[in-house]
Amino acid sequence: MMKVNQLAKHQNHNQSSTATQKISTYLTLIVLIVMALAVAALLLAITAYATDVVAAGVLAIIGLIALVLSGFMLYQFRRQTVQLKIEIPKVMTTIECTKCGGKTIREFQRGDYVYKELEPCQKCPETKQMITAIYKEVKEKEKTYEV
Amino acid sequence: MFTPPNTDQLVPTGGGDLLSQIVSWAFYAIFIIFIFYGQRIQMYIMVREVENSLHKLKYIKDEGRKITIEAIKEIGKPTTDPSPRVDRYLEYFTITPQSMDPAGIVAKLDHLLDVRDYRLKEEVKLMAPSAANDEVQTNNLENTLEAAMALNFIYKVVRHYYIQGKKTLSLYVIMQLQMILPMVMKEAEAYASALKAFAYGQPIGDGAGPLVAAKLMHGYPTRKLPKNCIMATVPLEGRTALIIKAEGPGGNVGKPGDAVEAVIEENEGKIGCLIMIDAGLKLEGEMVGEVAEGVGAAIGGPGVDQYKIEEKLTKYRIPNYAVIVKEDIGDAVSPMRKEINDAVDKVIERVKAVMVERTKEGDKVIIVGVGNSIGVGQ
Ligand SMILES: [Zn+2]
Numbered sequence: 001m002m003k004v005n006q007l008a009k010h011q012n013h014n015q016s017s018t019a020t021q022k023i024s025t026y027l028t029l030i031v032l033i034v035m036a037l038a039v040a041a042l043l044l045a046i047t048a049y050a051t052d053v054v055a056a057g058v059l060a061i062i063g064l065i066a067l068v069l070s071g072f073m074l075y076q077f078r079r080q081t082v083q084l085k086i087e088i089p090k091v092m093t094t095i096e097c098t099k100c101g102g103k104t105i106r107e108f109q110r111g112d113y114v115y116k117e118l119e120p121c122q123k124c125p126e127t128k129q130m131i132t133a134i135y136k137e138v139k140e141k142e143k144t145y146e147v
Numbered sequence: 148m149f150t151p152p153n154t155d156q157l158v159p160t161g162g163g164d165l166l167s168q169i170v171s172w173a174f175y176a177i178f179i180i181f182i183f184y185g186q187r188i189q190m191y192i193m194v195r196e197v198e199n200s201l202h203k204l205k206y207i208k209d210e211g212r213k214i215t216i217e218a219i220k221e222i223g224k225p226t227t228d229p230s231p232r233v234d235r236y237l238e239y240f241t242i243t244p245q246s247m248d249p250a251g252i253v254a255k256l257d258h259l260l261d262v263r264d265y266r267l268k269e270e271v272k273l274m275a276p277s278a279a280n281d282e283v284q285t286n287n288l289e290n291t292l293e294a295a296m297a298l299n300f301i302y303k304v305v306r307h308y309y310i311q312g313k314k315t316l317s318l319y320v321i322m323q324l325q326m327i328l329p330m331v332m333k334e335a336e337a338y339a340s341a342l343k344a345f346a347y348g349q350p351i352g353d354g355a356g357p358l359v360a361a362k363l364m365h366g367y368p369t370r371k372l373p374k375n376c377i378m379a380t381v382p383l384e385g386r387t388a389l390i391i392k393a394e395g396p397g398g399n400v401g402k403p404g405d406a407v408e409a410v411i412e413e414n415e416g417k418i419g420c421l422i423m424i425d426a427g428l429k430l431e432g433e434m435v436g437e438v439a440e441g442v443g444a445a446i447g448g449p450g451v452d453q454y455k456i457e458e459k460l461t462k463y464r465i466p467n468y469a470v471i472v473k474e475d476i477g478d479a480v481s482p483m484r485k486e487i488n489d490a491v492d493k494v495i496e497r498v499k500a501v502m503v504e505r506t507k508e509g510d511k512v513i514i515v516g517v518g519n520s521i522g523v524g525q
Binding site: 027037134 | 361
């Protein structure tokens with residue numbers, strides 16, 4: 001729980017807004033109270049188990065739901081601090097020889113463009129090689145919806 | 148006999164045990180808090196969500212600015228630090244013409260866009276002196292700066308509504324922002340990857356049209372047309388294809404409106420049909436790189452080019468067909484996906500089919516590859 005507060009503080013550090021700080025601590029406080037109550041309810045459920053099983057069951061369910069919800073909220077706070085990054089897709093350049101059809105694929109280099117002529121092919125020194133395609137391949141499969 | 152009401156039964160407080168009494172009272176308290184402050188708590192959660200996205204936007208925007216400045220330093224070799232100039236550029240705005248009396252607005256908008264383009268290009272040349280004579284590099288840098296500009300603008304608008312929402316503590320201001328945020332973030336991420344593509348000169352998804360045109364015209368002599376377009380005359384399926392694209396490989400969309408206008412006038416309107424190829428926005432659930440066919444002027448942008456093309460087509464009664472490659476906004480501005488590259492052959496098949504079915508042998512057919520021709524030569 002200390003860690004959560006620290007994280008929250010760390011997050012608010014950047015924008016130095018007191019209002020946000022207030023909101024954040026307010027929310028964290030509520031979540032922590034709910035969590036403490038949930039734990040108390042669970043403890044009560046254990047003590048009540050011997051005398052009243054139904055009451056113990058109700059208490060246990062309430063306690064568990066509250067615990068899960070507050071845990072989820074804490075997890076959300078945490079998740080927000082995950083480092084940001086702009087991902088750079090790998091772009092590939094396809095080079096072809098117009099005469100023998102020899103094909104090579106290499107990584108994109110600055111200055112490449114489609115239909116740019118490059119140095120002659122190794123097999124046929126008279127014909128120049130040419131860039132025929134530049135594209136990125138998206139690795140992860142897009143989620144499909146069966147509708 | 149009168150007995151006082153049993154208040155113990157009024158609220159079940161869980162019996163005698165002190166701990167259980169506290170717990171049940173606490174639950175009541177929570178319950179009441181949620182009844183009265185539920186909406187407010189919900190709002191705080193929304194504010195947090197928006198705030199996180201705003202942080203991310205700020206990061207993306209700053210990163211974009213950094214990449215832009217690095218690219219300018221690398222390509223342009225300026226003698227002074229370009230950062231202040233870049234910052235000034237990012238704030239550049241354009242006031243659209245007054246549309247109260249819309250007659251003649253297209254010409255005004257056209258003129259305004261010309262002025263803007265010229266002004267921004269001059270600015271780029273000042274920022275990057277050693278690329279000033281290299282049209283390709285200047286165009287690429289201009290595109291990079293425009294992407295950075297878009298990111299800056301998105302960030303500022305989101306920040307505006309966020310602060311306004313917090314100031315007024317209005318659920319509805321925050322809610323509206325929170326609702327469109329996923330789409331806004333998607334767009335911002337797209338611009339971020341566009342920025343990289345522009346800085347390196349990589350072809351982007353929007354270049355599907357120019358790529359098709361380049362494949363058709365490759366190996367034939369080209370000539371320049373008005374406003375950064377080029378044309379090649381290619382025999383295709385027994386017809387004469389006049390193929391137009393924006394001049395590559397620099398980042399450039401040209402002005403296909405002016406180019407098509409010029410070509411139609413040169414041929415005195417004797418054109419079998421006009422076929423436009425463009426990247427089209429796909430709906431969710433459609434596949435990237437799907438090819439679809441229709442009628443009409445397939446061209447985006449502020450509408451000036453579409454207007455000009457439609458005017459000329461109507462004047463000479465020239466039928467207009469369109470072939471589009473489907474992609475979403477993210478694909479359109481980020482480096483070209485393999486699916487889109489692979490769609491080129493399919494598009495060419497479609498174009499040939501349209502020509503064979505809709506025109507007579509010996510006809511002249513204009514084929515326009517609409518889009519940004521960055522990274523696509525000819
Ligand atoms: Zn070879």
